[in-house]
Amino acid sequence: MTVGIEKPHKDLDVWKKSMELCKDVYTVSRELPDEEKYGLASQIKRAVISIPSNIAEGAARNSKKEFIQFLGVAQGSLAELETQLVLCCEYLNLISEDKLTIIFTNLERISKMITGLKKSLRSSYK
DSSP, X not given: OOOSOOOGGGGOHHHHHHHHHHHHHHHHHTTSOGGGTTTHHHHHHHHHHHHHHHHHHHHTSSXXXXXHHHHHHHHHHHHHHHHHXXXXXXXXXXXXXXXXXXXXXXXXXXXXXXXXXXXXXXXXXX
């Protein structure tokens, strides 16, 4: 079942991948201790949700320049998410590294997809 209205962002592979990332990150964040429910877990969820949200918002804007700007915000959220997950794994030992391997691989893949989309958008309006 497809929920929502038809919009151009739903056809973008990078949006689809970032939605899958949300699901994976939400699953892993459930393993954080209860005392982190309103701390790191909340921050991690906000960062991951920001990625597909900014891709969608940018795609709905009136210009490619605005879209590129929102893609930049999405990349910033990727970096924020990566930082928070590294903190959880390497510094606080709250999540095991093996549970984050796929997530880190997908973070890198999505970052490359966003970079490619930005380059494509830039070259099409020059």
